[in-house]
Amino acid sequence: MRTKCTGRSSVLFNNPPRLICGSTIVGDVEAQGPLGSCFDITLEDDTWGEDTWEKAERKMFEHAVRKALDKAGLTPMGIDILLGGDLLNQIISANFAARELEMPFLGLYGACSTMAESILIGSMLIDGGYANRIACAATSHFSTAERQYRLPLEMGAQSTPTSQRTVTGAGCSILADSACGDNGQFSSIYVAGGVIGRVVDLGITDASNMGAAMAPAAADTLKKHLFDTGRTVADYDYIVTGDLGRFGSELFAMLLADSGIDIGNRHLDCGNIIFYSKQNVDCGGSGCGCSAVTLNGYLLPRMEAGDFNRILFMATGALMSPTAGLQGDSIPGIAHGVIIERRKN
Amino acid sequence: MRTKCTGRSSVLFNNPPRLICGSTIVGDVEAQGPLGSCFDITLEDDTWGEDTWEKAERKMFEHAVRKALDKAGLTPMGIDILLGGDLLNQIISANFAARELEMPFLGLYGACSTMAESILIGSMLIDGGYANRIACAATSHFSTAERQYRLPLEMGAQSTPTSQRTVTGAGCSILADSACGDNGQFSSIYVAGGVIGRVVDLGITDASNMGAAMAPAAADTLKKHLFDTGRTVADYDYIVTGDLGRFGSELFAMLLADSGIDIGNRHLDCGNIIFYSKQNVDCGGSGCGCSAVTLNGYLLPRMEAGDFNRILFMATGALMSPTAGLQGDSIPGIAHGVIIERRKN
Numbered sequence: 001m002r003t004k005c006t007g008r009s010s011v012l013f014n015n016p017p018r019l020i021c022g023s024t025i026v027g028d029v030e031a032q033g034p035l036g037s038c039f040d041i042t043l044e045d046d047t048w049g050e051d052t053w054e055k056a057e058r059k060m061f062e063h064a065v066r067k068a069l070d071k072a073g074l075t076p077m078g079i080d081i082l083l084g085g086d087l088l089n090q091i092i093s094a095n096f097a098a099r100e101l102e103m104p105f106l107g108l109y110g111a112c113s114t115m116a117e118s119i120l121i122g123s124m125l126i127d128g129g130y131a132n133r134i135a136c137a138a139t140s141h142f143s144t145a146e147r148q149y150r151l152p153l154e155m156g157a158q159s160t161p162t163s164q165r166t167v168t169g170a171g172c173s174i175l176a177d178s179a180c181g182d183n184g185q186f187s188s189i190y191v192a193g194g195v196i197g198r199v200v201d202l203g204i205t206d207a208s209n210m211g212a213a214m215a216p217a218a219a220d221t222l223k224k225h226l227f228d229t230g231r232t233v234a235d236y237d238y239i240v241t242g243d244l245g246r247f248g249s250e251l252f253a254m255l256l257a258d259s260g261i262d263i264g265n266r267h268l269d270c271g272n273i274i275f276y277s278k279q280n281v282d283c284g285g286s287g288c289g290c291s292a293v294t295l296n297g298y299l300l301p302r303m304e305a306g307d308f309n310r311i312l313f314m315a316t317g318a319l320m321s322p323t324a325g326l327q328g329d330s331i332p333g334i335a336h337g338v339i340i341e342r343r344k345n
Numbered sequence: 346m347r348t349k350c351t352g353r354s355s356v357l358f359n360n361p362p363r364l365i366c367g368s369t370i371v372g373d374v375e376a377q378g379p380l381g382s383c384f385d386i387t388l389e390d391d392t393w394g395e396d397t398w399e400k401a402e403r404k405m406f407e408h409a410v411r412k413a414l415d416k417a418g419l420t421p422m423g424i425d426i427l428l429g430g431d432l433l434n435q436i437i438s439a440n441f442a443a444r445e446l447e448m449p450f451l452g453l454y455g456a457c458s459t460m461a462e463s464i465l466i467g468s469m470l471i472d473g474g475y476a477n478r479i480a481c482a483a484t485s486h487f488s489t490a491e492r493q494y495r496l497p498l499e500m501g502a503q504s505t506p507t508s509q510r511t512v513t514g515a516g517c518s519i520l521a522d523s524a525c526g527d528n529g530q531f532s533s534i535y536v537a538g539g540v541i542g543r544v545v546d547l548g549i550t551d552a553s554n555m556g557a558a559m560a561p562a563a564a565d566t567l568k569k570h571l572f573d574t575g576r577t578v579a580d581y582d583y584i585v586t587g588d589l590g591r592f593g594s595e596l597f598a599m600l601l602a603d604s605g606i607d608i609g610n611r612h613l614d615c616g617n618i619i620f621y622s623k624q625n626v627d628c629g630g631s632g633c634g635c636s637a638v639t640l641n642g643y644l645l646p647r648m649e650a651g652d653f654n655r656i657l658f659m660a661t662g663a664l665m666s667p668t669a670g671l672q673g674d675s676i677p678g679i680a681h682g683v684i685i686e687r688r689k690n
Contacts, residue, residue, distance in 0.1 A: 008422075008425060008449065009449045011475050051672075052672050054668060054669065054672060055672065077353075080353055081541060085454060088666075088668070089434040089435070089666060089667075089668060090434070090454065090456065090664060090665065090666040090669075091454045092664070092666045092668065092669050092674075095544055095664040095677060095679075096544075096669070096674070096677065098543070098544040099544040099545070099546050099677045102543055102544075103543065104353065104354045104541035104542065104543055105541070105542070105543060105544055105679065106453070106455075106462060106466065106541060106681075107453065107454045107455050107462075107679075108451070108452065108453060108454065109430060109435065109436045109452045109453065109454040110451070110452050111435065117451060117452075120451075121451065121466065124469075124470055124473055124475050125469055125473070127473065128469055128470070128472065128473025128474070128475070129473070130356050130469050130473070148668075196426060196449035196450070196451060197449065197450070198443070198447055198448065198449055198450060199440055199441075199443040199444040199447075199450055200444070201444050319435060319437070319440040320435065321433075321434060321435040321437045322434075323399060323433070323434060323437065323493075324399065324435075324437050324441070327396075327397050327399060327400065329437075329441070332440060332441065332444045334440075334450065334452075336451075
């Protein structure tokens with residue numbers, strides 16, 4: 001239960017919680033992407049039998065949690081706290097799913113940083129001794145996000161070259177106190193620490209250029225974490241960002257280079273690897289489902305298989321608001337990070 | 346740093362964090378209410394010199410935090426984590442304020458339960474050893490809430506008898522590890538534990554009847570807490586709810602009576618005490634600012650003065666969404682609780 005605070009924003013756990021399971025649900029476009037075979041459930045129709053996209057999205061959140069419970073051999077009663085959120089106003093996907101799941105629920109809003117925010121808080125609550133098992137989940141949906149943040153799909157508006165496609169996807173990770181001795185899907189994955197991000201704003205005002213809005217926050221959080229811990233980029237197999245996309249990733253590397261940090265080939269962006277470029281997704285994927293399904297469906301299984309041993313998973317959020325935009329505001333960003341390690345048992 | 350988990354939803358701290366300061370900012374209507382003299386800053390004009398109400402609301406959030414820092418003799422650098430949220434889509438008040446404050450920030454969405462949610466998570470993070478000092482804040486604004494959730498004020502629509510007036514107000518509590526030995530405004534106030542609520546829904550669909558939507562969640566959380574801890578209502582001087590209002594409070598008492606719990610005269614609702622009934626506020630006050638300013642401006646100073654020694658502060662949130670409402674959904678509620686105690690040093 002003991003923990004070491006290292007500086008102002010980063011924490012390292014002495015007794016890291018285990019990440020025992022990860023579940024994923026994706027839409028049809030994601031299923032046709034390069035990671036298509038990695039996901040647990042793929043939808044043929046993004047309404048999933050519901051009469052609205054919003055109802056489909058909440059169903060994805062709920063069933064991502066249920067799928068993760070199945071993998072862990074747990075029932076909802078086995079989870080002490082559900083932590084999560086989504087991109088919709090009043091996080092209705094998470095709230096309505098939490099109603100069905102009947103678990104004690106702490107709602108978060110971190111835009112696309114939600115998967116990292118939930119794992120970060122969840123790990124602290126387990127390491128701190130407040131819970132044995134916590135479910136962390138996030139979801140996003142292309143059609144609900146377009147309707148809420150940009151233009152109704154029915155308009156058929158053309159996307160700009162800097163735009164990214166919101167991933168239709170939900171992911172859930174189950175964290176457990178290692179003393180629980182759970183079996184689960186992963187035997188050797190631990191959350192070793194994390195870093196809490198700040199809201200950073202370089203003045204981007206284009207709702208179709210999310211990558212540029214988030215890159216400064218990602219760079220800020222990484223720099224803070226390296227400073228706090230005395231580590232270098234080389235201490236991680238990969239620095240994984242959530243959804244900077246192609247353009248945002250370039251900006252991220254440039255901002256780091258300005259501070260004398262060479263990210264080299266250690267940067268991996270979930271938004272860059274979830275779609276083929278021939279899928280017509282402009283700068284890549286985005287949305288909190290993007291990092292949620294890439295982490296749980298692709299990265300964690302690869303770590304469990306021994307392909308790499310330590311990543312800094314930094315989901316990135318564009319704190320965009322149509323109301324604030326209409327009032328002339330820019331789009332601030334935030335990025336939270338969690339250190340995920342494979343440890344030999 | 347040691348902590349005791351008592352059951353599935355409640356926690357009791359062995360080394361409770363101190364609540365060292367509380368700050369408040371309110372609008373003109375709140376300033377004319379019965380608690381008017383309790384608040385730190387009262388606005389003469391609810392735009393506070395800004396060109397939109399939304400910008401005024403974020404300014405309130407930011408300055409509530411700055412005021413609390415002043416009282417504690419701290420700078421923003423003295424705070425390890427800022428926790429908070431508001432009622433606006435994408436919690437823009439909190440996000441934009443966090444940008445100005447430059448603190449590591451974890452965004453929450455719990456609707457009107459935000460003040461309790463932030464203190465609950467903040468206390469666990471301090472007790473767990475992840476931070477020395479945390480600022481917890483929440484804000485709401487009558488005019489932004491009406492515009493977003495109901496009807497534009499310019500329409501001049503008449504309110505229904507069950508409606509409540511969203512409080513224009515922001516509050517911030519500073520939590521500190523008791524080992525820090527801070528002076529601050531309060532010398533003897535501690536967060537002794539808490540309870541995490543579930544999303545509960547009895548099918549209310551009227552956006553002007555928030556009290557009824559939240560009462561079932563408040564009753565559920567209180568019952569769970571009493572069950573978890575083996576306590577009775579008599580173990581608390583007051584069970585304080587956030588904003589059930591007159592009608593919701595009656596329903597709360599009835600739901601508890603159905604479970605054999607007599608709340609008697611130990612129930613206090615922030616929404617019932619913040620306005621005079623002659624102020625034409627129908628069923629009372631609401632909004633996350635309602636419980637935030639009542640706690641920080643009125644309840645905590647009275648506790649410090651020795652008027653009472655232990656409360657369960659249960660802010661209540663109506664997880665209402667215009668989008669979900671248009672799609673035929675009901676309004677679920679949630680309530681989180683924190684045990685606040687006065688302890689002789």
